[in-house]
Amino acid sequence: MNEGPLTVRGASFAMTMIVAMAGLPATGKSALACCLADELPAIVLDKDIVRAALFPPSEIEFSLRQDDFCMGVMMSVAKYILGRDRAKHVILDGRTFSRRYQLEDWRRLADELSVSFAVIECTCADQTAKRRLTRDIAQGRHVATNRTYEMYLAVKAQFEPIPAPKLVVDTDQDLERCVSLALQYLRDRG
Numbered sequence: 001m002n003e004g005p006l007t008v009r010g011a012s013f014a015m016t017m018i019v020a021m022a023g024l025p026a027t028g029k030s031a032l033a034c035c036l037a038d039e040l041p042a043i044v045l046d047k048d049i050v051r052a053a054l055f056p057p058s059e060i061e062f063s064l065r066q067d068d069f070c071m072g073v074m075m076s077v078a079k080y081i082l083g084r085d086r087a088k089h090v091i092l093d094g095r096t097f098s099r100r101y102q103l104e105d106w107r108r109l110a111d112e113l114s115v116s117f118a119v120i121e122c123t124c125a126d127q128t129a130k131r132r133l134t135r136d137i138a139q140g141r142h143v144a145t146n147r148t149y150e151m152y153l154a155v156k157a158q159f160e161p162i163p164a165p166k167l168v169v170d171t172d173q174d175l176e177r178c179v180s181l182a183l184q185y186l187r188d189r190g
Contacts, residue, residue, distance in 0.1 A: 028171030
């Protein structure tokens with residue numbers, strides 16, 4: 001168990017954190033999550049990777065029910081990791097967190113585990129998301145094969161605003177700038 005504060009890029013973290021990467025598909029959540037994991041002693045739990053590991057291709061639905069099931073598995077993994085190693089943070093990726101209950105479940109878990117909870121909402125221009133999605137499809141770069149611009153627009157139309165406290169990061173900015181903003185926010189939260 002960690003006895004003192006964690007220090008990253010001069011930032012001191014007094015408390016272990018669960019960090020939810022929120023936002024529409026292709027807004028840069030995964031790229032930012034991976035960079036943060038490199039900077040922090042953190043692990044990334046990605047819903048899309050969990051789903052691909054749990055279900056054979058013929059059973060993958062991309063449904064809300066299956067998403068919630070995968071998040072339940074991720075909660076069990078987060079509990080296990082944070083119960084064993086308070087020197088690590090857990091970063092949640094692969095979900096838009098477009099419904100309020102999806103964040104509340106994780107806030108409750110953070111309270112139960114006596115760890116801090118932070119939300120980083122990634123945004124970008126629609127054209128940037130479209131370009132990223134088109135590239136990912138053409139190159140087969142993402143495990144979730146349902147990620148299209150049409151799906152992006154459908155999720156956007158039903159997206160519930162994410163309440164504060166949160167950090168909104170425009171990922172049209174330089175990635176290094178996004179990482180610095182996120183680390184500063186996490187230091188202030190933790």
